[in-house]
Amino acid sequence: xxxxxxxxxxCLQGDGSAWEELVRRHTRRIFNICYRFTGNRTESExxxxxxxxxxxxxxxxxxSAHGGFATWMTSVTRNLLxxxxxxxxxxxxxxxxxxxxxxxxxxxxxGRRPDEQALLGELSSQVQSALTRxxxxxxxxVILRDLQQLEYGEIQRVLAVPEGxxxxxxxxxxxxxxxxxxxxxxxxx
Amino acid sequence: MNWTCxxxxxxxxxxxxxxxxxxEQTAFDLHVNACARCTPLVASVSHVLGALHTxxxxxxxxxxxxxxxxxxxxxxxxxxxxxxxxxxxxxxFVYGVVSVAATFIVILTAxxxxxxxxxxxxxxxxxxxxxxxxQAHVVxxxxxxxxxxxxxxxxxxxxxxxxxxxxxxxxxxxxQSSPNGQxxxxxxxxxxxxxxxxxxxxxxRNLQVLAAxxxxxxxxxxxxxxx
Numbered sequence: 263x264x265x266x267x268x269x270x271x272x273c274l275q276g277d278g279s280a281w282e283e284l285v286r287r288h289t290r291r292i293f294n295i296c297y298r299f300t301g302n303r304t305e306s307e308x309x310x311x312x313x314x315x316x317x318x319x320x321x322x323x324x325x326s327a328h329g330g331f332a333t334w335m336t337s338v339t340r341n342l343l344x345x346x347x348x349x350x351x352x353x354x355x356x357x358x359x360x361x362x363x364x365x366x367x368x369x370x371x372x373g374r375r376p377d378e379q380a381l382l383g384e385l386s387s388q389v390q391s392a393l394t395r396x397x398x399x400x401x402x403x404v405i406l407r408d409l410q411q412l413e414y415g416e417i418q419r420v421l422a423v424p425e426g427x428x429x430x431x432x433x434x435x436x437x438x439x440x441x442x443x444x445x446x447x448x449x450x451x
Numbered sequence: 452m453n454w455t456c457x458x459x460x461x462x463x464x465x466x467x468x469x470x471x472x473x474x475e476q477t478a479f480d481l482h483v484n485a486c487a488r489c490t491p492l493v494a495s496v497s498h499v500l501g502a503l504h505t506x507x508x509x510x511x512x513x514x515x516x517x518x519x520x521x522x523x524x525x526x527x528x529x530x531x532x533x534x535x536x537x538x539x540x541x542x543x544f545v546y547g548v549v550s551v552a553a554t555f556i557v558i559l560t561a562x563x564x565x566x567x568x569x570x571x572x573x574x575x576x577x578x579x580x581x582x583x584x585x586q587a588h589v590v591x592x593x594x595x596x597x598x599x600x601x602x603x604x605x606x607x608x609x610x611x612x613x614x615x616x617x618x619x620x621x622x623x624x625x626x627q628s629s630p631n632g633q634x635x636x637x638x639x640x641x642x643x644x645x646x647x648x649x650x651x652x653x654x655x656r657n658l659q660v661l662a663a664x665x666x667x668x669x670x671x672x673x674x675x676x677x678x
Binding site: 286289290297310386408409436443 | 460461464492495496497498499502503506507509510512518534
């Protein structure tokens with residue numbers, strides 16, 4: 263966190279290599295938030311690029327006293343995702359089925375048999391698909407809490423809502439996700 | 452503590468995250484184990500939570516970082532140029548450049564390069580070498596001449612010092628108000644004795660011999676009063 267703040271200071275002094283370091287440190291995390299929110303790799307890469315572009319332009323407004331750089335960046339990402347969601351709401355209805363197919367995370371995890379990996383990959387695809395069916399408010403809360411492992415306080419800063427609202431959204435998001443998965447035929451084993 | 456289905460749904464995340472108080476936990480467990488509606492709800496949400504935690508991070512494409520850097524800092528070549536420009540702003544590099552420039556200026560000046568009327572031909576390495584070599588010889592010859600001159604001067608000074616250190620009549624032996632004192636002398640100096648006069652004549656002769664051997668010192672001795 264302190265290293266991020268130091269890199270930001272160097273960036274503001276015109277150090278391009280500090281910015282490169284910041285980009286390399288946060289690209290994967292930002293891309294994953296975008297991907298879990300949209301379920302589309304191409305869109306997520308474009309959105310990630312937009313996030314960094316906005317962060318680069320507004321870097322001077324970042325104050326370390328208001329929270330970590332990662333939280334601030336997540337907040338920028340969230341705002342862009344909501345904007346993107348509203349902008350593409352109509353387009354999404356007419357999207358082709360192919361474009362909506364989620365990427366199967368078929369990373370080979372150590373100690374798993376091929377059939378277990380196949381099942382896990384299928385479950386991941388179903389969860390990703392179910393996530394994109396949640397409302398944006400519930401989706402972002404679940405992503406930040408259960409996928410990005412943020413604390414309630416951090417989520418509160420990112421979403422700019424009271425802690426009670428954060429808890430309520432996370433709870434409703436999880437219940438809604440379970441309901442969607444049940445509708446998709448996924449049941450607890 | 453009575454626990455309802457609404458409470459179960461509202462506090463489900465607290466239960467799954469372990470935020471319930473012991474009494475609430477007990478009441479929650481008692482209710483869920485007995486409630487046909489809440490049991491599947493808790494099971495399905497627990498399953499979802501487990502499934503969310505098994506989701507692996509997705510790797511972005513290799514080009515993403517480059518695309519971001521190009522969109523923010525410019526193309527790769529431009530970034531490299533800026534990085535190079537930044538690196539030459541380091542104090543070590545600046546000191547190095549200043550040292551090289553100073554050395555170059557010193558060599559050029561020593562080789563007789565004219566800064567007022569600079570010529571491209573004067574910057575040719577062969578010309579610089581030839582002129583620098585000539586200048587080095589001149590400097591060496593001047594140095595040697597200066598050194599030998601200094602030797603002569605030192606020799607003369609040491610002889611003069613040797614002569615001045617000869618014993619003279621102690622001043623204390625001549626009383627201030629001696630009746631033998633020459634009348635009219637007010638500088639309180641003693642008159643030269645015949646022995647001192649002889650020594651001064653000898654110094655004068657030595658200086659004349661040295662002047663004959665070293666013509667360059669003629670002017671130097673000419674200004675001195677030879678007794």
